[in-house]
Amino acid sequence: MNKKEAERKLGLFDAVMMGLGGAIGIEIFVLLNHATVIAGPTIVSALFLCGIINLLTMLSFSELGAAIPEVGGEYSYAKAAFGGFLAFLTGWLRWISNVFGAALAAIGFAVHVLFFIPLDVPLLVPLMAAIIIVILTFLSVRGIHQIGTVIVIAFLAVFIVFIVGGFLHGLEPKTLYPSTIGEASNVFAAVAYTFIMFLGMRSIAAGGPKIRNPGKNIPRAILISVVILIVLYSGIAYVTISVVPLEDIAVSSIPITLAAKKILGDTGAMILTVAGIIAALSSLSTAMMVQSSIVRGLSRDGYFPKFLLSTHKRFKTPHVSIIFGSIFYILFAITGVIEFVGYVAGFASILGFAFVNLAVIRLRMKRPRMERAFKVPLYPYTPIVGILVSLMLLIFIERSAFLLGSGFIVLGLVAYHLKMVGYQRIRIAFGGMSLGMGGFTALLAYIIKTGFVLPISVPPQLTDMFFYVLVFVSVIFIIAGILNITSKA
Amino acid sequence: MKIRKIIVTFFGIMQEVIGIATISFAYMLYYNFLGVQVSLNIPEQHVPFYLLLLFIFGFISIISGFFLLHERIESR
Numbered sequence: 001m002n003k004k005e006a007e008r009k010l011g012l013f014d015a016v017m018m019g020l021g022g023a024i025g026i027e028i029f030v031l032l033n034h035a036t037v038i039a040g041p042t043i044v045s046a047l048f049l050c051g052i053i054n055l056l057t058m059l060s061f062s063e064l065g066a067a068i069p070e071v072g073g074e075y076s077y078a079k080a081a082f083g084g085f086l087a088f089l090t091g092w093l094r095w096i097s098n099v100f101g102a103a104l105a106a107i108g109f110a111v112h113v114l115f116f117i118p119l120d121v122p123l124l125v126p127l128m129a130a131i132i133i134v135i136l137t138f139l140s141v142r143g144i145h146q147i148g149t150v151i152v153i154a155f156l157a158v159f160i161v162f163i164v165g166g167f168l169h170g171l172e173p174k175t176l177y178p179s180t181i182g183e184a185s186n187v188f189a190a191v192a193y194t195f196i197m198f199l200g201m202r203s204i205a206a207g208g209p210k211i212r213n214p215g216k217n218i219p220r221a222i223l224i225s226v227v228i229l230i231v232l233y234s235g236i237a238y239v240t241i242s243v244v245p246l247e248d249i250a251v252s253s254i255p256i257t258l259a260a261k262k263i264l265g266d267t268g269a270m271i272l273t274v275a276g277i278i279a280a281l282s283s284l285s286t287a288m289m290v291q292s293s294i295v296r297g298l299s300r301d302g303y304f305p306k307f308l309l310s311t312h313k314r315f316k317t318p319h320v321s322i323i324f325g326s327i328f329y330i331l332f333a334i335t336g337v338i339e340f341v342g343y344v345a346g347f348a349s350i351l352g353f354a355f356v357n358l359a360v361i362r363l364r365m366k367r368p369r370m371e372r373a374f375k376v377p378l379y380p381y382t383p384i385v386g387i388l389v390s391l392m393l394l395i396f397i398e399r400s401a402f403l404l405g406s407g408f409i410v411l412g413l414v415a416y417h418l419k420m421v422g423y424q425r426i427r428i429a430f431g432g433m434s435l436g437m438g439g440f441t442a443l444l445a446y447i448i449k450t451g452f453v454l455p456i457s458v459p460p461q462l463t464d465m466f467f468y469v470l471v472f473v474s475v476i477f478i479i480a481g482i483l484n485i486t487s488k489a
Numbered sequence: 490m491k492i493r494k495i496i497v498t499f500f501g502i503m504q505e506v507i508g509i510a511t512i513s514f515a516y517m518l519y520y521n522f523l524g525v526q527v528s529l530n531i532p533e534q535h536v537p538f539y540l541l542l543l544f545i546f547g548f549i550s551i552i553s554g555f556f557l558l559h560e561r562i563e564s565r
Contacts, residue, residue: 305559307562335516337520399537399540400515400516400519400540403537403540403541403544404512404544407544407547407548410548411548411551411552414552427556430549430552430553430556431553431556433549433553434550434553437546437549437550459528473507476500476503476504476507477504477553479496479500480500480501480503480504480553480554480557481553483493483496483497483500483557484553484556484557487556487560
């Protein structure tokens with residue numbers, strides 16, 4: 001037995017548990033209400049379709065995970081397949097997806113905790129989300145990672161009790177599949193929104209090097225996990241929409257808890273809420289670890305500043321990269337808007353999935369003799385369909401989330417070109433842009449002051465304030481532009 | 490050089506703050522928080538255009554500020 005074979009200790013059951021443990025998180029608890037608003041009762045079809053679409057890419061993940069047993073997931077695969085910009089972009093998208101996933105978990109934690117503390121205080125959700133991020137950051141820096149270790153079996157038991165309880169309670173029959181083009185479009189929109197519910201299954205691919213008989217066990221584990229997740233999520237969605245009126249689901253942040261209360265009473269509601277809290281802590285804790293490893297990987301390859309690689313002298317943890325990510329978590333968690341954060345996480349993941357499928361095709365062409373313990377079935381159709389479906393789903397991402405996600409990609413482009421084109425050139429270019437924007441802002445201030453016709457109308461009492469703010473911004477931009485242009489290499 | 494360090498730090502921080510404030514304002518506009526769309530008389534169909542402008546402005550501000558702050562960190 002060679003060394004590689006000796007390391008393969010996990011069987012099929014372990015692999016399935018790995019996939020379920022990675023996938024079952026806060027998403028099902030917090031994304032269901034808006035998904036139901038989008039698709040209505042056809043949310044059940046949307047979750048089924050979402051599972052099937054995820055399955056396509058999970059097969060690609062598995063081939064790559066078994067062939068490239070390295071830490072870093074998508075980034076390592078894209079690095080082996082393309083290198084250069086596409087590798088960086090894939091790592092960057094994974095990072096964005098993680099940051100927004102963590103923000104979603106923090107908001108999810110807050111809305112579930114508030115079930116026990118029914119206070120009507122404004123901004124309580126963003127505040128609690130920020131507090132839990134700070135606490136978990138502190139614990140992660142001290143090297144305590146296993147805060148939300150999810151007992152998968154317990155989660156499955158809770159969900160099964162919920163679903164069976166729902167069926168015994170009696171459910172109102174609904175039409176679960178779309179009958180018009182408009183409804184079909186809504187189903188796809190819900191798929192784009194709920195896409196991240198299945199993402200964690202990639203843990204199976206990440207654990208590929210440890211799985212016995214990978215050629216058989218990996219596809220089986222993925223298939224079993226997908227079937228379990230589809231049944232579980234669709235069952236939860238079906239029970240929820242059947243016992244809670246759609247208009248109540250639309251305005252509730254904890255629709256599953258509402259349903260549990262109707263089916264199992266206060267005890268049921270409490271159990272589901274506690275499960276939501278544990279899922280949120282687990283998702284947040286995992287996202288923190290993954291985010292830190294992506295940032296360190298990108299820093300090691302020179303895309304990010306080297307100081308992000310620093311480790312804590314006493315706790316030996318990557319404290320700088322952990323804190324770096326936490327700043328972004330807080331920034332987006334304090335929006336308190338679950339839909340928006342969920343959409344951006346979905347946007348980055350969907351785009352990242354397209355690159356993973358592309359990496360499979362590229363590696364098959366570039367390194368056909370590479371050792372592959374598992375191969376994607378029906379190649380090349382499976383990864384091609386995976387790419388096309390991923391790109392199609394992007395159409396359904398909400399506009400503001402799409403814009404912010406694209407903005408992040410632009411930031412990534414800058415970071416990449418800093419390495420490739422040279423720091424100084426980029427800096428001068430941004431200095432020039434800053435200068436130009438300073439001039440434009442000064443012109444805008446002048447127009448507002450002189451009362452020229454504008455497409456927006458500034459209230460008269462605010463004209464002076466707008467004028468002074470714009471003059472201030474203009475001065476800052478002009479001087480900042482000059483400082484960037486005149487900097488020494 | 491000490492004066493340049495102070496200036497660079499100040500303007501770097503200011504650009505970061507302006508960038509974040511601009512993006513926050515874009516969200517306020519999108520969600521019509523405090524009735525911003527009504528008070529600025531912005532029709533709903535024009536909102537995506539203003540969002541795009543504000544996002545570009547905000548991101549350029551953040552990146553430009555980052556360069557200044559990076560100069561400050563590197564010069565330590």
